[in-house]
Amino acid sequence: xxxxxxxxxxxxxxxxxxxxxxxxxxxxxxxxxxxxxxxxxxxxxxxxxxxxxxxxxxxxxxxxxx
Amino acid sequence: xxxxxxxxxxxxxxxxxxxxxxxxxxxxxxxxxxxxxxxxxxxxxxxxxxxxxxxxxxxxxxxxxx
DNA sequence: AAGATATGTAAAGCAAACATGACTTTTTGA
DNA sequence: TCAAAAAGTCATGTTTGCTTTACATATCTT
Numbered sequence: 001x002x003x004x005x006x007x008x009x010x011x012x013x014x015x016x017x018x019x020x021x022x023x024x025x026x027x028x029x030x031x032x033x034x035x036x037x038x039x040x041x042x043x044x045x046x047x048x049x050x051x052x053x054x055x056x057x058x059x060x061x062x063x064x065x066x
Numbered sequence: 067x068x069x070x071x072x073x074x075x076x077x078x079x080x081x082x083x084x085x086x087x088x089x090x091x092x093x094x095x096x097x098x099x100x101x102x103x104x105x106x107x108x109x110x111x112x113x114x115x116x117x118x119x120x121x122x123x124x125x126x127x128x129x130x131x132x
Numbered sequence: 133a134a135g136a137t138a139t140g141t142a143a144a145g146c147a148a149a150c151a152t153g154a155c156t157t158t159t160t161g162a
Numbered sequence: 163t164c165a166a167a168a169a170g171t172c173a174t175g176t177t178t179g180c181t182t183t184a185c186a187t188a189t190c191t192t
Binding site for chain 1: 148149150151152153
């Protein structure tokens with residue numbers, strides 16, 4: 001699962017801490033997701049979609065082509 | 067998190083077991099998600115979107131309006 | 133009535149998604 | 163240059179997604 005969080009954050013000049021607060025998760029969680037340590041839960045992905053005002057698919061991409 | 071899995075299944079005349087196989091999860095997992103016991107992971111939501119040929123938002127709905 | 137099929141549910145266990153706290157490294161700006 | 167801010171990382175703990183096994187119930191056919 002790839003994601004564009006870092007880019008979307010940069011476009012808005014947000015820090016990981018600011019995004020974390022907008023999503024009501026910890027800064028470490030945002031960092032871990034950005035660096036690919038784990039995938040967000042579905043509810044968190046929905047929150048991100050709401051925060052960025054775009055569909056989930058525009059933020060997260062399934063890299064499993066299978 | 068609400069979902070339309072039961073309806074989408076019915077439209078296709080699929081059993082929970084058939085959907086489970088298409089998603090490569092257990093039948094109990096499909097049942098638990100349908101009955102709201104827990105939310106699917108993001109990768110599993112992507113799989114469902116691929117199986118049904120529609121965006122994640124057309125299958126799962128965030129009911130938190132907050 | 134009896135068997136087959138579909139669904140619901142429960143318990144136990146594992147792995148992944150989070151949390152908190154603390155520390156190090158990198159980037160930034162005055 | 164140097165300090166502050168941002169980002170990265172590690173350890174530890176809790177919660178939740180998901181598994182397997184097992185059993186109960188409902189419906190449908192024969």
